[in-house]
Amino acid sequence: MKTGQELARAQQDRWQAAYEQNRWLHGAEPSAAARWTVRLFGAAGIDDVLELGAGHGRDALYLARQGFSVHATDFSESALDQLRREAQAEGLDDRVTAALHDVRDPLPPADGTVNAVYANLLLNMAFSRAELRSLVLEIRRVLRPGGLFVYTVWSTDDTGYGRCEDLGDGLATKDGFVGRYFDEGLVRELADRWELGGIEPYQEDSRRLFRITQAKPAA
Numbered sequence: 001m002k003t004g005q006e007l008a009r010a011q012q013d014r015w016q017a018a019y020e021q022n023r024w025l026h027g028a029e030p031s032a033a034a035r036w037t038v039r040l041f042g043a044a045g046i047d048d049v050l051e052l053g054a055g056h057g058r059d060a061l062y063l064a065r066q067g068f069s070v071h072a073t074d075f076s077e078s079a080l081d082q083l084r085r086e087a088q089a090e091g092l093d094d095r096v097t098a099a100l101h102d103v104r105d106p107l108p109p110a111d112g113t114v115n116a117v118y119a120n121l122l123l124n125m126a127f128s129r130a131e132l133r134s135l136v137l138e139i140r141r142v143l144r145p146g147g148l149f150v151y152t153v154w155s156t157d158d159t160g161y162g163r164c165e166d167l168g169d170g171l172a173t174k175d176g177f178v179g180r181y182f183d184e185g186l187v188r189e190l191a192d193r194w195e196l197g198g199i200e201p202y203q204e205d206s207r208r209l210f211r212i213t214q215a216k217p218a219a
């Protein structure tokens with residue numbers, strides 16, 4: 001079994017290679033979660049979003065087209081290059097910024113300065129449970145009181161659950177990618193000291209997922 005650092009490095013290389021092979025790896029259309037999140041953030045009067053694990057930006061670009069300012073981060077430079085190119089081509093570069101960042105490192109924003117954080121299919125990547133807990137703590141730190149966090153993850157109801165090679169600590173691997181299937185218990189554990197708005201099971205393509213909405217308590 002690789003150490004945490006070795007695993008992280010290998011995953012960064014794996015994602016980088018995948019994006020170099022296919023610039024539109026996740027397609028050009030926004031995810032179902034992004035379409036839903038636009039309505040939630042819009043109704044909450046939010047107009048700027050920090051997106052983590054944005055990939056080549058199908059959702060960041062969609063959010064920007066809907067009028068949001070988006071700061072998108074990922075640990076793959078190839079994906080971010082594609083995102084920047086597309087933002088420029090669509091004339092959205094005044095509303096979309098992109099920066100290389102590994103979410104195992106502290107988030108750059110200062111305490112309480114971010115209105116909303118969005119992460120589609122990032123938390124189910126190759127993170128230990130301890131890394132997940134510190135990432136969620138970091139997100140809470142940077143959000144302003146009342147700020148919103150929406151994220152999605154693979155669910156243990158997915159047909160892939162239990163069919164990939166087990167790496168221990170709840171992680172599994174297929175085709176060189178490492179990830180974790182979430183059950184409701186883990187979602188609730190990560191929502192400790194948050195206001196949990198909802199845990200919605202949903203399906204996209206053939207995948208069974210959870211969409212989680214939580215808010216940093218106002219006081």
Ligand SMILES: C[S@@+](CC[C@H](N)C(=O)[O-])C[C@H]1O[C@@H](n2cnc3c(N)ncnc32)[C@H](O)[C@@H]1O
Pocket residue numbers: 011015026031052053054055056057058059073074075076079101102103104119120121122125126
């Ligand atoms: C399943 S893809 C989802 C991409 C994008 N959110 C979307 O839905 O199109 C997961 C993304 O997380 C990124 N990622 C994985 N581990 C990361 C880490 N430790 N820090 C930052 N990004 C990471 C990968 O590079 C990849 O772009």
